[in-house]
Amino acid sequence: MARIGIYAFLVISALFFLLPIYIMIVTSIKPMVEIRGGNALAWPVDWSFAPWVKAWTQACTGIDCNGISSGFWNSVKITIPAVILSVLVGSVTGYTMSFWNFRSMNLVFGVLVVAIFIPYQVLVFPLIRLSAAFNIYGTLHGIVLIHVIFGLPITTLMFRNYYASLPRELIKAALIDGAGYFRIFVQIILPLSPPIIVVAIIWQTTTVWNDYLFGMVFAGRDNLPMTVQLNNIINTQMGVREYNMEMAATILAALVPLAIYLLSGKWFVRGITSGAVKG
Structure with a gap:
């Protein structure tokens, strides 16, 4: 009887989250005629993918009516280098904090942990002034750097906690054999890191791809990501609202993180259970 109750709860929970999708x-x-009929749950009688095509190629994202395809490629250009750099640097800093003691290490780690909980909005204006001073405000490498900086605390924490679960005897044996800092990292630590690397990549990809605030403020007009363009479609449309096109644009913007979770979900769980939350 208890099992039936658990299954019923899981089914109801799944329906609750799947119904909006x-x-x-x-x-x-x-078509808009059927949407105006008011039955949101009814399957379409005369269905068409024309709203998807329009969302991709013709939707107005402000003064431009070229769809959200340009925003998709902007998001790709922002996400790929930001994820690679934040995961790479986070793995090195996590490795350092796990196996190599240095002065003020606890203080640095504490600052990184505190940085995770600082609201991004508090730092927007100082970062605008700082990026403008270095002449990177409104540029592609500027928005990538912002995402790398804000991704470092969480990736460092992930890798540090994962590496803390590894036996320290591996490092001691490598030191006895004459291996140095980078050789140990490349030849011993990295081969043991695929589970947590996958976790960090999934986390950072969804975080950067779904970002709106930094993309709107720091990306510049030529590098607006998909999320900003989606907001512009919904807020700048005049005349009759094309709900079918807006829904298509929303789904297109969410396809990448959704696909990542569907295809890599088991790797994410495996990485978490392998030590990503161990301390």
Whole structure:
């Protein structure tokens, strides 16, 4: 009887989260005539992918009406280097804090942990002044650097906690054999790191891809990510609102993180259980 109750709860929970997604998908392939009928749950009678094509190629994201395809490629250009750099640097700093003691290490680690909980909005204005002073405000490498900086605390914490679960005898044996700092990292630590690397990549990819605040403030007009363009579609549309096109644009913006979780979910869980939250 208890098992039946658990299954019933899981089914209800799944339906609760899947229902909005179903409504978005159904609405995105309905003609406006059927949408105005008011039955959001009904499957479309005369369905079409024309709203998807329009969202990708013709939707107005302000004064430009070229769809959100440009925003997609901007998000790709921002996400890939930001994820690679934050994961790479985070793995090195996590490795350092796990196996190599230095003065004020606890203080540095404490600052990184505190930085995770600082609201991003508090730092926006100082970062604007700082990036403008270095002439990187509104540039692609400027927004990438912002994401790397804000991604470092969480990636460092992930790698540090994962490496803390590894036996220290590996490092001691390597030191006895004459291996140095980078050789130990490359030949011993990295081969043991795929689970936590996958976790960090999934986390950072979804974080950077779904970002709106930094993209709006720091990316510049030529590098606006998909999330900013999606907001512009919804807020700048005039005349009759095309709900089917808006829903299609929303789904297109969410496809990448959704696909990552669907395809890499088991790796994410495996990385978490392998030590990503151990201290």
